[in-house]
Every structure is written in structure tokens, then in C-alpha cells.
Amino acid sequence: MASKVRDVVVKLKTINQEANEFGLISRFQMAAVLPVIPATGVTVNRKTDSLVGQNVVGRANDELRIVEMLLSSSQDTVSVIPIVGMGGLGKTTLAKSIYNNQKINEHFTKKIWVCMSENFDVIELFRLILESLTSTKVELENRDTVVQKIRKQLEGERYLLVLDDVWNEIPELWEDFFHSLVGLSTANGTWCLVTTRLLKVASIVTPNPPYLLAKLSDDDCWNILIEKAIAGEEVPEELNSMRKEIVKRCCGLPLASNVIGSLLRMKMKEEWLSILENWLLNKSGDKNSIEQTLKLSFDHLPSSSIKKCFAYCSTFAKDAKLDRDQLIELWMAEGFLQPDLRTETTMGEIGENYCRILLESSLLEERTDKWEVSYCIMHDLVHDLAKSVLKSDSINLESGATDTNYQVRYLELNSSTDETLKPFENSSMSVHTLSLQSSISGYLLQKFRNLHVLKLFGAKIMELPTAIGKLIHLLFINVSASVIQTLPESLCKLYNLQTLRMIDCYKLKALPRGMGNLISLRHLHYYSNDANFQMPL
Numbered sequence: 074m075a076s077k078v079r080d081v082v083v084k085l086k087t088i089n090q091e092a093n094e095f096g097l098i099s100r101f102q103m104a105a106v107l108p109v110i111p112a113t114g115v116t117v118n119r120k121t122d123s124l125v126g127q128n129v130v131g132r133a134n135d136e137l138r139i140v141e142m143l144l145s146s147s148q149d150t151v152s153v154i155p156i157v158g159m160g161g162l163g164k165t166t167l168a169k170s171i172y173n174n175q176k177i178n179e180h181f182t183k184k185i186w187v188c189m190s191e192n193f194d195v196i197e198l199f200r201l202i203l204e205s206l207t208s209t210k211v212e213l214e215n216r217d218t219v220v221q222k223i224r225k226q227l228e229g230e231r232y233l234l235v236l237d238d239v240w241n242e243i244p245e246l247w248e249d250f251f252h253s254l255v256g257l258s259t260a261n262g263t264w265c266l267v268t269t270r271l272l273k274v275a276s277i278v279t280p281n282p283p284y285l286l287a288k289l290s291d292d293d294c295w296n297i298l299i300e301k302a303i304a305g306e307e308v309p310e311e312l313n314s315m316r317k318e319i320v321k322r323c324c325g326l327p328l329a330s331n332v333i334g335s336l337l338r339m340k341m342k343e344e345w346l347s348i349l350e351n352w353l354l355n356k357s358g359d360k361n362s363i364e365q366t367l368k369l370s371f372d373h374l375p376s377s378s379i380k381k382c383f384a385y386c387s388t389f390a391k392d393a394k395l396d397r398d399q400l401i402e403l404w405m406a407e408g409f410l411q412p413d414l415r416t417e418t419t420m421g422e423i424g425e426n427y428c429r430i431l432l433e434s435s436l437l438e439e440r441t442d443k444w445e446v447s448y449c450i451m452h453d454l455v456h457d458l459a460k461s462v463l464k465s466d467s468i469n470l471e472s473g474a475t476d477t478n479y480q481v482r483y484l485e486l487n488s489s490t491d492e493t494l495k496p497f498e499n500s501s502m503s504v505h506t507l508s509l510q511s512s513i514s515g516y517l518l519q520k521f522r523n524l525h526v527l528k529l530f531g532a533k534i535m536e537l538p539t540a541i542g543k544l545i546h547l548l549f550i551n552v553s554a555s556v557i558q559t560l561p562e563s564l565c566k567l568y569n570l571q572t573l574r575m576i577d578c579y580k581l582k583a584l585p586r587g588m589g590n591l592i593s594l595r596h597l598h599y600y601s602n603d604a605n606f607q608m609p610l
């Protein structure tokens with residue numbers, strides 16, 4: 074027995090020595106150098122991104138006026154205030170500040186925040202309202218059942234509902250929604266605050282005049298830019314001499330001021346003059362101006378790898394909450410991160426650095442929810458830029474779409490069946506990321522033989538096909554929040570798999586016996602409240 078133990082010790086020492094030679098680092102060492110980041114999951118459920126992550130500059134009067142309107146007496150069961158303004162003007166930031174105003178907290182007994190998707194669906198909207206009220210995922214399909222549950226939450230309550238970033242212009246859908254909304258509570262004085270870029274939307278949701286959000290003053294734009302660029306230091310004379318031209322180029326948009334200020338902070342002061350002169354030369358209208366400003370920030374990202382990581386963020390919905398841990402794991406799976414053996418820098422550390430750069434560039438924003446869990450978001454205009462960089466590599470198709478003449482790298486189907494996937498059979502070799510909301514046959518799954526990422530977050534899938542073991546290039550699998558009950562033993566043949574996410578899979582009671590064969594597995598996210606649970610090795 075003693076000789077066997079000695080043999081094991083010798084083997085372990087050999088493995089450790091080889092690991093050091095290959096530049097590998099233990100998880101214990103890594104934990105000491107990496108910041109702790111809560112795991113929230115990348116999610117497209119648009120519940121409550123309602124906390125303000127930065128100081129709101131130049132909107133005190135707007136907030137005061139709208140708060141007074143919301144506190145005013147009303148004989149209507151539900152009254153609506155639309156906030157209308159162009160992209161980058163700060164509508165969402167203002168709405169968040171109002172939502173968290175102390176007077177609002179004291180006046181309304183319930184508050185609901187919903188980030189709207191471009192594809193308006195009344196049943197989905199009611200589900201999101203219920204999710205916001207209960208802080209739990211809602212799987213119910215029956216509209217009457219969902220509405221009844223909301224009514225139980227809101228009966229007799231005076232509440233504030235915020236619908237952020239509304240695009241849909243179909244009057245019948247809004248009439249249907251508000252007709253049901255009026256019946257949810259008998260109390261008068263409920264308000265619905267809507268943010269939108271479209272005057273037509275405002276005229277559909279209420280006959281009353283909208284609140285037209287004005288541009289920021291030149292002084293406010295300058296203050297935002299300077300705070301970002303130098304944060305309390307003395308303003309350099311060469312920058313001060315260009316103040317008039319700079320604030321004019323910001324067009325009264327806080328997003329533009331933020332992005333330019335962030336860009337300057339990341340550059341040497343000797344570079345500022347050249348950057349600003351080039352930016353000022355490319356003058357155009359307001360819309361193109363903000364697009365060019367964002368593009369300038371993108372162009373100055375320090376490497377092509379970071380640019381790829383930025384563009385990849387557009388594969389998520391505009392209103393997605395991005396968990397940094399998972400985002401980095403996905404970047405790894407796509408091959409955007411490579412370890413630096415010379416400096417012994419791991420892929421995880423490089424990914425953390427890329428996240429920091431994107432945050433400091435204001436191309437990503439960090440938020441914290443009411444449970445103090447942090448996540449990243451991307452402004453919708455920044456998302457548009459990232460999507461344009463990605464070009465035709467990504468496609469999100471609803472069930473029934475017929476145009477499948479694409480050689481896409483990222484494919485998402487919100488309602489997937491073999492019928493909707495079969496047209497992609499001939500182009501399946503080009504797909505690296507596949508995101509589904511329902512099951513897929515083993516016959517079709519094995520066609521995606523170059524697949525690196527399989528996302529089944531929240532999918533209505535009880536098991537994975539055994540054919541998954543044939544996808545030898547698969548590096549990332551996420552079945553979190555799904556109804557999956559079992560994983561096939563063939564999954565343990567995925568020797569390149571780096572990440573397996575199974576968070577909130579309450580029906581999954583056991584893992585495959587061959588888990589120890591997953592020799593490349595770096596990240597296993599799984600929780601079991603079963604006291605008798607044992608990890609297969």
C-alpha cells in the first residue's frame with residue numbers, strides 16, 4: 074500500500090512539474106490574483122435593470138418635473154408619460170434616476186421595470202411584469218393565468234410601471250395591453266413611464282403630450298467629458314482651448330461626452346491633440362456624429378482580439394445582462410483569448426483585462442442589481458456598432474423564417490424545431506455558436522460538427538441527444554435554467570470542453586459517471602441541495 078502511495082505522489086509531482094513547464098496555473102493561485110465577480114448568468118430576461126450606475130449630470134430639472142407629474146393626483150386607473158428623445162440622450166438613465174427617487178419610493182407601493190424588446194409580444198410583456206414583481210422566472214404560457222397572478226400582486230396597489238426603450242408602433246397591441254393593465258388594480262393613481270425614440274409610439278400610448286427630452290447644455294457635456302478624462306485634475310490648456318469645438322461635436326449627447334472622455338483617459342496626453350483633431354474634422358449630423366464617435370472609440374481599442382471580443386457582445390440581445398465570468402468563458406471558447414506563456418498570464422486574466430478596457434472605454438457599462446450582484450450592459454447604440462462590426466456573421470431567426478442563404482458563425486433560434494433547423498443543414502459547418510430554446514434531434518445536432526458553443530439557457534429540453542459526444546470541437550455548454558433531467562454519458566467524450574454551466578437546473582439530480590474524462594474542463598457551474606450528492610470522478 075505504501076509503495077502505491079509513493080507512486081501516486083511521484084506522478085502528482087511529475088504532473089505539477091509539467092504543468093509549470095506549460096505555463097498552467099492552479100485555481101488556488103488564480104483565485105489569489107483575480108477579483109471576485111458574482112455569477113449571475115448571461116440572460117435575456119429583461120426584468121429589472123433599474124439601478125443608476127453613474128452620476129446623472131444635467132437632468133435634475135427634468136427629474137423634478139417628471140416626479141411632480143407622477144405624484145400628482147389622477148382620476149385615471151392608469152396614466153402614461155412618454156419620455157421621447159434621440160438615441161444617446163440619456164432617456165434610460167433619467168428613467169432610472171426617477172425610478173429610484175425617494176419620493177417615488179414613498180408614493181408607490183409597487184414598482185416594476187421592464188426593458189422592452191423590439192419584437193413586442195403582449196403575453197411576453199405580462200410575463201416580464203410578473204417576473205419583475207416576483208423576482209422569479211415565469212414559464213407560464215397561458216395569458217389569463219399570468220394576468221391573474223399579476224392581479225393578485227397588484228390588487229388595490231398604486232404602482233409605477235416603467236417600459237424602457239419602446240419601438241413597437243402597432244396601436245392594436247398597445248390597446249390590448251393597456252385594456253388588460255387597467256383591470257389589474259382598482260386603485261387610482263397608477264402611472265406608466267415609457268421611454269422611446271419615436272413620437273409615433275408616444276401618440277399611440279397616450280393622447281397627452283409627451284415629455285420631450287432636450288439635449289444637454291455645452292457646460293454639462295464638458296463636465297461629463299472632463300470628469301471621465303481627468304477626474305478632478307487640472308484641465309490641460311491645449312484641451313481647454315478646444316472646448317468650444319469639442320462640446321459642439323458632442324451634440325448635447327451625454328453618451329458622446331462619456332465615450333470621448335473615456336477614450337482620452339486611456340491615451341497619453343501627448344496623443345490627445347491628434348485624436349481630437351481627427352474627430353473634429355469628421356463632422357456630420359447628430360445621428361452620424363454619435364455613430365462616428367463610437368466608431369472612433371472602437372478604432373482605438375488596443376488590439377484586434379479586444380475588437381473581436383467587443384463585436385461578440387452583439388450576439389446577445391440589446392437589453393441582455395452580461396455576466397463577466399461567462400462572457401470571458403465564451404471569449405475563450407471562440408478562441409479570442411490566448412495565454413501568454415512568457416508572462417504566465419492566463420486566458421482568464423487576459424479576459425479580465427479586456428473587460429476592464431471595454432468598461433473604461435464606455436463601450437460596456439457596469440451595473441449592480443438590487444441583490445448587489447454586478448453585471449455588464451451595452452448601450453443600444455453601442456450594440457448597433459458591435460453588430461455592424463460583426464456584419465453578417467450572426468443571425469437571430471424567429472420560427473418560420475425562410476431566408477436561410479447565410480454562412481453564419483452565430484445562429485440563434487428563439488423557437489426551434491427540426492423543421493426550422495433543417496434549412497441550415499447545408500451551412501451547418503460554418504456555425505460556431507448555436508443558441509436554442511427547445512430540443513434538437515441528434516441527427517441535426519451532429520451536423521454542426523464545428524460547433525464551439527452550445528447555449529440552451531432556459532430551454533424547454535429534458536435531455537441532450539447522445540450525438541453530442543460527436544461534437545469534438547465543443548468548448549462551452551450552457552443548459553442553465555432549463556428543465557433538463559439527465560446528461561448523456563457521451564458528453565464525457567468531449568475532451569476539449571472547457572466550460573459546463575448547469576445553474577438552476579433543479580430537475581437534474583445526477584451527473585454522468587465519466588465526468589473525470591473531461592480533461593480540459595476549467596469551469597463547472599453546478600449546484601445541488603442534495604446532501605447525498607457526490608461529484609463523479
